[in-house]
Amino acid sequence: MRKSGVVSKDVKGKDNEVYHDIISLFKIYRSVNWKMQIKINQVKQCFHTEYGTDVDEFLDSVYQAGMDINLDMEDMRERIESINQANKYLKLIDEAVELMRKYHPQGEKYYWVLYYTYMSAYRAENTDEILDKLEPHFPRIPRMHRATYFRWRDKAFEAVSNILWGYETKNQQILKQVNQNYQE
Numbered sequence: 001m002r003k004s005g006v007v008s009k010d011v012k013g014k015d016n017e018v019y020h021d022i023i024s025l026f027k028i029y030r031s032v033n034w035k036m037q038i039k040i041n042q043v044k045q046c047f048h049t050e051y052g053t054d055v056d057e058f059l060d061s062v063y064q065a066g067m068d069i070n071l072d073m074e075d076m077r078e079r080i081e082s083i084n085q086a087n088k089y090l091k092l093i094d095e096a097v098e099l100m101r102k103y104h105p106q107g108e109k110y111y112w113v114l115y116y117t118y119m120s121a122y123r124a125e126n127t128d129e130i131l132d133k134l135e136p137h138f139p140r141i142p143r144m145h146r147a148t149y150f151r152w153r154d155k156a157f158e159a160v161s162n163i164l165w166g167y168e169t170k171n172q173q174i175l176k177q178v179n180q181n182y183q184e
Helices: 014-020 022-051 055-065 074-103 107-119 127-137 146-165 168-183
Strands: none
Touching (some): 022 074, 022 107, 107 146
């Protein structure tokens, strides 16, 4: 049984759900984002110390001069690639959330629920604090009920999950239902 990032045919059942666990993905989003900002800042400082210039200015001058960046920066290459890869994943999540916000019929409210629960730099202490943060965004609702918050959060997870991985979950449910009906 392999678990390397690509789901092999050997991984079946509950193990396969690990790759599409949207809740776990959002639970680590804030800390990954924070660590990425720190790493990016460290690379920028290292660049400035070593080359006496900003990273962007340095790269522009290297490309304009036609130099081979691979020879000069072998020691930083692996670090930069790691940061770049993690940054791509964060951007993918951000883009999925933004798509949900723009095009889903309930996208705006789902966005704010996800934002204050998982994506903002500040981590709320409890659900009541999140509800306080949500209040200005929903003036028609005097105080959002906890059940409403959890229902919206689950629907937001479903919407973002559908954007990231397609409607695979729904398709599997439909296939399962058809299969059960066919066997009867």
